[in-house]
Amino acid sequence: MTELVHAHDEHESTGIENRKLGMWAFLSSEFLFFGALISNYLLYSNRPFADSVVPAEVYDIPFTSVSSFVLLMSSLTMVLAHNALTRHDQNATGTWLMATAMLGALFLGGQVYEFRTFIVHDGLKLTSNPAASAFFFLTGFHGTHVAIGVIMLLSLWGMSRRVGSLSERHGMNLELVGLYWHFVDIIWIVIFTVVYLLSTPV
Amino acid sequence: MTEHSTDHPTPALYVKIAVLLAVLTAIEVALYYVNRAIELGVFNFVLLLALALLKFLIVIGWYMHLRYEKKMLSRFFATGFVIAMFCYGIVLGTFGVLAITRS
Numbered sequence: 001m002t003e004l005v006h007a008h009d010e011h012e013s014t015g016i017e018n019r020k021l022g023m024w025a026f027l028s029s030e031f032l033f034f035g036a037l038i039s040n041y042l043l044y045s046n047r048p049f050a051d052s053v054v055p056a057e058v059y060d061i062p063f064t065s066v067s068s069f070v071l072l073m074s075s076l077t078m079v080l081a082h083n084a085l086t087r088h089d090q091n092a093t094g095t096w097l098m099a100t101a102m103l104g105a106l107f108l109g110g111q112v113y114e115f116r117t118f119i120v121h122d123g124l125k126l127t128s129n130p131a132a133s134a135f136f137f138l139t140g141f142h143g144t145h146v147a148i149g150v151i152m153l154l155s156l157w158g159m160s161r162r163v164g165s166l167s168e169r170h171g172m173n174l175e176l177v178g179l180y181w182h183f184v185d186i187i188w189i190v191i192f193t194v195v196y197l198l199s200t201p202v
Numbered sequence: 203m204t205e206h207s208t209d210h211p212t213p214a215l216y217v218k219i220a221v222l223l224a225v226l227t228a229i230e231v232a233l234y235y236v237n238r239a240i241e242l243g244v245f246n247f248v249l250l251l252a253l254a255l256l257k258f259l260i261v262i263g264w265y266m267h268l269r270y271e272k273k274m275l276s277r278f279f280a281t282g283f284v285i286a287m288f289c290y291g292i293v294l295g296t297f298g299v300l301a302i303t304r305s
Contacts, residue, residue, distance in 0.1 A: 014272075014274060015272060016271075016272060016274065016275065021275075021278070024275050024278050024279055025278060027279065027282075028278055028279050028280075028281060028282030028283070029282055030282070031282040031283045031285070031286040032282060032285065032286045032289070034286075035286035035287070035289070035290045036290065038290070039290040039293055039294055039299075042294055042299045043293075043294070043297055043299055046299070061231065061234060061235075062231075065227065065231045068227055069224060069227060072220065072223050072224060072227065073220060073224075075220070075223075075261060075265050076216060076217065076219075076220035076265075078265070079216050079264075079265045080213055080216060083210070083212075083213055083216065086210070178266075179266055182261055182262070182265045182266045183266075185261055185265075186257075186258050186261050186262060189254055189257045189258050189261070190254060190258065192227075192230075192254075193230065193250050193251065193253070193254035194251075194254070197230060197231070197233075197234045197250055198246075198247060198250055198251075
């Protein structure tokens with residue numbers, strides 16, 4: 001990160017800008033939040049429930065793999081937006097921010113499609129059984145995080161349209177949103193493996 | 203900027219990392235299907251978790267720039283992760299959920 005981008009950063013006794021430290025603390029606490037939801041799912045995922053389908057029986061692994069790929073690539077576009085900002089390339093910053101937002105929206109669209117398929121075609125509803133509730137709760141909360149990220153990205157994109165605004169005053173904002181976005185990605189890495197790939201139909 | 207190293211990766215390296223992440227994801231999916239055809243048991247469980255952990259570390263190390271930041275941030279971040287693993291590990295172990303390796 002160049003001097004100009006963070007020209008207005010305030011450094012405290014830790015040598016780390018306060019907002020950045022706060023974001024890392026927040027992300028660290030999110031492990032406990034998502035850990036609880038993943039554990040909740042695991043507690044019920046392998047139990048049989050009479051006369052109702054469980055999530056692992058209806059997963060569409062190829063479809064979810066593509067969704068995972070989309071989210072992974074959004075991390076690439078996010079870091080390229082950050083890199084472009086360090087080079088003071090406002091156009092590239094805006095382009096990569098928009099690309100990241102679009103990939104995030106695409107992931108969300110995939111999740112809506114997945115939920116609709118489960119509910120309408122497979123009969124897996126929020127109240128079908130505890131495993132279904134845990135699944136929708138976990139992936140729904142992750143999707144909510146993605147949606148919040150998309151809103152923040154679009155806000156940054158709007159700011160980037162005003163020449164110089166991001167590099168002068170909002171450089172740290174982009175870095176913080178980037179940290180949040182990458183965190184959402186690593187949580188999905190865990191969910192994809194533990195919830196989708198390691199779940200075994202009873 | 204004085205708080206961390208300025209030797210951040212280049213865009214070309216970011217793209218290479220993305221390709222690596224995509225390949226690792228493809229291996230994960232391939233393992234899922236191999237396990238359905240040939241029973242891999244605990245091997246499947248360990249390998250999938252190892253691949254996920256590798257992807258996790260790559261993203262936080264290079265994309266979140268944690269390997270270029272002060273060590274304090276790594277400790278900060280790791281604290282939440284370790285506490286979560288410890289607490290929920292106990293819960294899952296207590297209820298015997300670690301039997302997810304069965305198939």
